[in-house]
Amino acid sequence: MKIFKFGGASVKDAESVKNVSMVLKSQGFEECLLVISAMGKTTNELEKVVELYFEKNNYQTEIEKIKQKHIEIAKGLFRNDHVAFDEINLFFDDIVSFLRRNKSPNYNFVYDQVVSCGEMISTKIVSEYLNDIQFTNQWLDARDYIKTDDSYRDGNVNWAKTEEFIATLNPSICYVTQGFIGSDDNNFTVTLGREGSDYSAAIFAYCLNATAMTIWKDVPGVMTGDPRKFNNVSLLSNISYEEAIEMAYYGASVIHPKTLQPLQQKNIPFYVKSFVDPTKGGTKVGACEENQHEESYILKENQTLMKISTRDFSFIAEDHMSLVFGYLSKYKIKVSLMQNSAISLALCLEDKFLKIDELNEELQKVFKTDVVKNVSLFTVRNAKMENIGKFYQEKSVLLEQIAKNTLQMVTQ
Ligand code: ADP
Ligand code: ASP
Ligand code: MG
Numbered sequence: 001m002k003i004f005k006f007g008g009a010s011v012k013d014a015e016s017v018k019n020v021s022m023v024l025k026s027q028g029f030e031e032c033l034l035v036i037s038a039m040g041k042t043t044n045e046l047e048k049v050v051e052l053y054f055e056k057n058n059y060q061t062e063i064e065k066i067k068q069k070h071i072e073i074a075k076g077l078f079r080n081d082h083v084a085f086d087e088i089n090l091f092f093d094d095i096v097s098f099l100r101r102n103k104s105p106n107y108n109f110v111y112d113q114v115v116s117c118g119e120m121i122s123t124k125i126v127s128e129y130l131n132d133i134q135f136t137n138q139w140l141d142a143r144d145y146i147k148t149d150d151s152y153r154d155g156n157v158n159w160a161k162t163e164e165f166i167a168t169l170n171p172s173i174c175y176v177t178q179g180f181i182g183s184d185d186n187n188f189t190v191t192l193g194r195e196g197s198d199y200s201a202a203i204f205a206y207c208l209n210a211t212a213m214t215i216w217k218d219v220p221g222v223m224t225g226d227p228r229k230f231n232n233v234s235l236l237s238n239i240s241y242e243e244a245i246e247m248a249y250y251g252a253s254v255i256h257p258k259t260l261q262p263l264q265q266k267n268i269p270f271y272v273k274s275f276v277d278p279t280k281g282g283t284k285v286g287a288c289e290e291n292q293h294e295e296s297y298i299l300k301e302n303q304t305l306m307k308i309s310t311r312d313f314s315f316i317a318e319d320h321m322s323l324v325f326g327y328l329s330k331y332k333i334k335v336s337l338m339q340n341s342a343i344s345l346a347l348c349l350e351d352k353f354l355k356i357d358e359l360n361e362e363l364q365k366v367f368k369t370d371v372v373k374n375v376s377l378f379t380v381r382n383a384k385m386e387n388i389g390k391f392y393q394e395k396s397v398l399l400e401q402i403a404k405n406t407l408q409m410v411t412q
Helices: 015-026 042-054 060-075 085-102 107-115 116-131 160-166 197-206 241-250 257-265 318-329 356-364 385-392
Strands: 002-006 032-036 175-178 181-185 189-191 211-219 237-242 271-276 283-286 296-310 334-342 345-349 367-381 397-403 404-411
Touching: 002 015, 002 042, 002 197, 002 296, 015 060, 015 116, 015 397, 042 085, 042 107, 042 116, 060 116, 060 160, 085 107, 085 116, 107 189, 116 175, 175 197, 181 271, 197 211, 197 257, 197 397, 237 241, 237 404, 241 257, 241 283, 241 296, 241 367, 241 404, 271 296, 296 318, 296 356, 318 334, 318 345, 318 356, 334 397, 356 367, 367 385, 385 397, 385 404
Parallel strands: 002 032, 002 211, 032 175, 211 271, 237 283
Antiparallel strands: 181 189, 271 283, 296 345, 296 367, 334 345, 367 404, 397 404
């Protein structure tokens, strides 16, 4: 079985959905499972709904706007009397009634129940459309297959259960399902973290022992830098799993960082290709790929730099580290770069759940801290050391690190 993942950009409007069918035509639509994200920026729009709801502001108007967007897309795909319109209305009625009845004060729980609707409705639309044009497929609720714990907004996959459920799928049928979502033991929806649909596709690929997985993007493949941020970047046509893991880990957002490991474990060939030009080769990521070792650039924005030192100028010792990391784990703050000296520890942090002020408050009870918000982490992979000077020009560098041809700097 092969796995195709189509992200938000590839289903952002009716023309894009039609283009998905062109991609499928060019690739063959047999023994295939499609993982599909929410349409365009729907996830951001649904996040806004949850924010408004918790601020006790008018969220209904925002829901109505999102509903109208989906109805407009459906108008470009279906006859007026198509069942898809009823489904769209029902979905959005459900969100409104869930929020009206909800008593849970747990932001992350409510977030997952609401934000997941973007994937539910987009897969309904795409599945109906493909069936109409004779790409016969069965719609699946991914929450019946991907089982997680109850870490809302950051679900951890229960691999044993997930494998057991996915094993019941029929490999000779074509399926359409959602990225980004699973469910806990009580069958409440749990999302896998923003941009998590690539990861969902890899979970299905792993559990189905897929022959290959392809994610369809608005770029020609994995490039030596994000073409939106860097000039003169080029396509990496072959890279190893390790190189791809490192690039994703450092912040190359074209692949979600959790995607690679399940694929690598089962040696499943992985392609990143353009949905604009599906016949082009794109990037192949695999076990014996000749790694290109091209200099590549990754910019991770919205980071926080935190410098921690002891109040009495004593050394930063293991028990201090253990305390700091305990808090980082408690607040789910990720370390993207770390450097320690005798009396201080510098951390570049990714604060997904906006907990940095709480962390800082806790740490200040014991340590002296210095926090700089809104910094960027710039990484150069396979850096040519003889001319790294160019990267320092016009930048205010707050922290730097060089290890194994990887140059990293925190800049303001
Ligand atoms: P989708 O959500 O539609 O699956 P994403 O927006 O998550 O797709 O990923 C595609 C985007 O990733 C591109 O538009 C590009 O701006 C960005 N990107 C970041 N780093 C790279 C890179 N090294 N190569 C190619 N694209 C990159
Ligand atoms: N729709 C989700 C998001 O925008 C998941 C994904 O697209 O990968 O984060
Ligand atoms: Mg995305």
